Amino acid sequence: MSDDWELKICCMGAGYVGGPTMAVIAKRCPKIRVCVVDISQKQIDAWKTDDLPIYEPGLLEVVQECRGRNLFFSTDIAAEIEAADIIFISVNTPTKTQGIGAGRAANIKNCELCARTIADVATTGKIVVEKSTVPVRTAQAIARVLQSNEKGLKFQVLSNPEFLAEGTAIADLMKPDRVLIGGQQSEEGLAAAAKLVSVYAHWVPREQIITTNLWSSELSKLVANAFLAQRVSSINSISALCEATGADVLEISRAVGMDDRIGKRFLQPSIGFGGSCFQKDILNLVYLCETYGLNECAAYWNQVILMNDFQKKRFSEKIVASMFNTVTGKKIAMLGYAFKKDTGDVRETPSMFVLRDLVHEQAHVHVYDPQVKREDMWIEMDYTCGMNKDNTPRLEESVVTAPDAYAACEKAHALLILTEWDEFKTYDYKKIYESMMKPAFVFDGRNLLDHDALRAIGFEVHALGKPDPLKFSDL
Ligand SMILES: NC(=O)c1ccc[n+]([C@@H]2O[C@H](COP(=O)([O-])OP(=O)(O)OC[C@H]3O[C@@H](n4cnc5c(N)ncnc54)[C@H](O)[C@@H]3O)[C@@H](O)[C@H]2O)c1
Ligand SMILES: O=c1ccn([C@@H]2O[C@H](COP(=O)(O)OP(=O)(O)O[C@H]3O[C@H](CO)[C@@H](O)[C@H](O)[C@H]3O)[C@@H](O)[C@H]2O)c(=O)[nH]1
Numbered sequence: 001m002s003d004d005w006e007l008k009i010c011c012m013g014a015g016y017v018g019g020p021t022m023a024v025i026a027k028r029c030p031k032i033r034v035c036v037v038d039i040s041q042k043q044i045d046a047w048k049t050d051d052l053p054i055y056e057p058g059l060l061e062v063v064q065e066c067r068g069r070n071l072f073f074s075t076d077i078a079a080e081i082e083a084a085d086i087i088f089i090s091v092n093t094p095t096k097t098q099g100i101g102a103g104r105a106a107n108i109k110n111c112e113l114c115a116r117t118i119a120d121v122a123t124t125g126k127i128v129v130e131k132s133t134v135p136v137r138t139a140q141a142i143a144r145v146l147q148s149n150e151k152g153l154k155f156q157v158l159s160n161p162e163f164l165a166e167g168t169a170i171a172d173l174m175k176p177d178r179v180l181i182g183g184q185q186s187e188e189g190l191a192a193a194a195k196l197v198s199v200y201a202h203w204v205p206r207e208q209i210i211t212t213n214l215w216s217s218e219l220s221k222l223v224a225n226a227f228l229a230q231r232v233s234s235i236n237s238i239s240a241l242c243e244a245t246g247a248d249v250l251e252i253s254r255a256v257g258m259d260d261r262i263g264k265r266f267l268q269p270s271i272g273f274g275g276s277c278f279q280k281d282i283l284n285l286v287y288l289c290e291t292y293g294l295n296e297c298a299a300y301w302n303q304v305i306l307m308n309d310f311q312k313k314r315f316s317e318k319i320v321a322s323m324f325n326t327v328t329g330k331k332i333a334m335l336g337y338a339f340k341k342d343t344g345d346v347r348e349t350p351s352m353f354v355l356r357d358l359v360h361e362q363a364h365v366h367v368y369d370p371q372v373k374r375e376d377m378w379i380e381m382d383y384t385c386g387m388n389k390d391n392t393p394r395l396e397e398s399v400v401t402a403p404d405a406y407a408a409c410e411k412a413h414a415l416l417i418l419t420e421w422d423e424f425k426t427y428d429y430k431k432i433y434e435s436m437m438k439p440a441f442v443f444d445g446r447n448l449l450d451h452d453a454l455r456a457i458g459f460e461v462h463a464l465g466k467p468d469p470l471k472f473s474d475l
Contacts, residue, residue, distance in 0.1 A: 004031075005031060005070075007029075007031075007195075008032070008083050008084045008085050008086075009022070009034045009084060009086045009088065009199075010035050010036075010037060010080040010084035010086075010087045010088070011034070011087075011131070012037055012081075012087065012089050012090060013038060013090035013132070014036045014037070014040070014044060014047055015090065015091075016056075016169070016276075016345065017090045017131060017162050017164065018091075018131070019047060019059070019063075020054075020056055020059055020173060021088075021131065021162060021164070022036045022071065022088075023062045023063050023066060024062060024170065024173040024174060026062075026066040028174075028203040029070075029199060029202045029203075031070070032070060032199065033072070034070060034071050034072070035072040035074055035083075036071075036074075037075065037076070037077045038073075039077070040075075044073045044075050048067075048073055050064070054343075055342075056166065056170060057167070057168075057342055059169065078121040081118055081122055082121060082122060082123060082124075085126065085195075086126065087118060087129065088131045089114045089115070089130055089131060090131040090132055090162075091110035091113075091132055092110055092132070093107060093132045094106070094107055095283055095284070104283040104284070104287040105283075105284065106134065106135055106281075106283075106287075108135065108141070110132075111130065111132055111138065111142060112142070112145060115128065115141075115142045115145040115146050118146060118155070119153075120149075122155075123153075125153045125155055126153075126156075127156045127196065128142065128146060128155050128156070129159075129160045130142065130158070130160065130218070131160055131161070133162075133221050133222070133225075133277065133280075133284075134159075135287075135288055136215050136218045136219040137215060138218060139182075139214045143155070154188070156184070156191075157184070158181060158183045158189075158193055158196055158214075159181070159182035159214050159217035160179070160180065160181050160196060160217070161217060161218070161220065162221075163176065163177065163221075164176075166275065166340065166343040167340055167341055167342030167343045168342070174203070178210055179200045180210050180212065180217050180220055181193050181196050181197060181200075181210070181212075182211070182213055182214040182216060182218065183213070183214060184213075185213055193211050197209050222284055222288075223285070225281040226281065226282050226285050226301055226304065228266055229273055229279075229282055230301075231267060232270065232278075232308075233305075233308055233311075235249065235267045235268070235269050236270065236272065236307060236308070236311040237307050237310075237311075238269075239311075239465030240310075240311075240465070242466070242467070243465060243466075243467075246467040246472030248465070248466055249269050249447075250269075253267040268447075269447065269464050269465045270350070270446060271311060271312060271315040271351075271354065271445035271446075272309075272315075272350040273308055273339075273350070274340070274348045274350045274351075274352075275347060276345070276347035276348060278348075279305060279308070279348055280348075282301055282302075286298045286301050286302045286305075289301065311350075312353040315354060315445055315464070316354050316357035318443065318462060319332075319354075319414065320357075322441060322460075322462055323413060323414060323441060327363040327413070327414075328363065329362065330412075330413040330414070331363075332358055332364070332412060332413065332415075333366050333368070333402075333408040333409040333412040333414070334351065334355065334367045334368070334408070334416045334418055335369075335405055335415065335418065335419070335421075336351060336369055336417060336418040336419025336420070337351045337355075337372045337377065337418065338351075338371055339419075340420070341419055341420045341422065342421075344369075344371030344372050344373065346376050346380045348380075349380070351367075351418040352384065352385065353385070354418065355377075355381075355399065356387060359387075359392070359394065359399065362394070363398070364400070365398065365399050366399075366407070367399060367401050368402040368404060369419060370421055377399075377401075381395070405427055406427075409432045409435060409436055410435045410436070411437060412436050412437065413436070413440070413441060414441035414442070415432065415443070416442075416443045416445065417445055417446050417448050417449060419446070420448050424449070425448060425449065429457055430457050438458075440460065441459070442459045442463075443462045444463040447465070451463050455469070
């Protein structure tokens with residue numbers, strides 16, 4: 001190992017955030033040594049191959065450029081902590097499943113464990129950076145664990161939440177809207193923050209690197225996700241009203257979004273938001289509000305989740321109701337399973353809830369997604385819906401993962417668009433129509449396809465928040 005490094009960074013947690021974030025730091029800062037560590041040998045082994053543990057456009061190229069140069073992956077956590085000047089904690093902080101706050105509070109046990117490991121093995125003081133999304137004031141707990149080391153070592157704790165979105169992680173990291181760094185407002189705290197600023201300043205314009213106190217930084221992350229999810233729930237609530245009145249939700253998104261004060265983005269109706277962050281972080285915010293006795297604030301944010309649940313359920317019910325109130329024994333093709341395009345991530349994917357409902361209705365579901373692995377579908381189904389092959393014997397036999405969309409649609413009664421993958425727009429829908437049972441239904445949960453063209457082919461199309469031409473006409 002060269003000793004000429006400008007700085008040495010260790011990141012605990014080689015997941016969706018730790019891996020891409022550190023890869024981009026390594027790319028942009030060739031003189032900084034970056035090592036990503038994890039307790040999972042399997043995860044680290046995969047990062048050392050070209051079959052990376054996560055799919056993210058552009059990630060492999062960045063990893064290939066830096067791996068072995070200044071980007072390393074290891075399970076030797078103690079050695080890497082010892083070598084590092086700055087240690088990022090980028091571990092998972094899922095919603096608690098048991099005990100006080102179960103179903104709402106974030107479980108920060110992995111963060112605490114990282115702090116304990118650092119306190120145990122470090123022989124010199126370090127800057128410890130919370131990269132994970134955590135409840136406000138977690139830095140206090142981390143600092144207390146670190147300061148209780150018996151070696152008299154001094155640690156500085158910073159908050160540096162991550163705002164990347166999956167599917168666009170590399171672009172987001174290369175050109176972030178902002179980098180947020182929170183620190184203690186003491187001389188040592190400000191010096192630590194300045195050191196982290198200097199890392200990002202290798203490629204992020206200085207005016208886009210914001211420094212705040214610790215608590216503002218921690219809380220800003222939860223607030224950003226709550227605001228984004230609130231927009232999705234807002235437009236989804238309007239999609240239901242559009243279906244009842246003959247208004248068109250896409251025309252509304254356009255008309256409303258052109259107001260600069262509102263903005264165009266995040267007004268795309270869907271079958272509900274998914275992903276590992278939105279629901280978890282809003283629940284975390286709701287729990288914090290309740291903890292501080294702010295029950296009205298808690299109820300306000302909880303409504304964003306309730307609206308999301310309503311939207312997911314509404315979509316399944318629409319399918320069954322439109323198909324003569326029964327899908328029992330019918331083949332249904334599900335195109336897309338990931339929670340958004342350009343990722344294989346299925347955590348909290350809304351497709352899972354539609355699949356669950358269709359299995360309950362005894363349909364035969366054929367799923368095609370370009371990136372999702374079948375085993376990941378079952379892990380998430382068990383974790384989030386409590387459904388597995390032991391308690392639902394029909395589950396695995398009534399769900400087929402198809403090799404392509406054409407196979408999924410052959411002899412199907414309905415085709416569902418659940419993820420907005422670009423390739424779904426390029427298919428030969430005439431050929432698909434001819435291979436399907438009649439009437440052939442399309443339920444477009446993303447408003448991805450050309451509905452007029454599909455109707456001209458012969459499909460019966462139901463699209464989210466779009467007027468049904470059989471039901472509504474102009475004046
Ligand atoms: N996924 C996202 O898009 C995203 C974006 C912004 C922020 N976040 C936040 O970042 C954090 C990490 O999320 P993620 O999606 O990368 O999670 P992840 O589950 O993909 O990865 C977490 C990794 O941490 C490892 N880990 C757990 N405990 C450890 C320990 N004690 N020492 C070393 N490694 C340990 C796990 O083995 C796992 O590989 C969460 O708090 C999340 O809310 C996620
Ligand atoms: O107009 C929209 C925009 C998004 N979604 C859905 O919302 C979910 C989340 O999408 P997105 O925010 O793009 O992806 P995430 O990877 O979950 O990223 C969010 O969560 C991350 C984890 O905290 C944050 O870092 C990001 O800033 C934040 O956008 C997905 O199911 C999308 O399909 C919609 O339905 N309509």
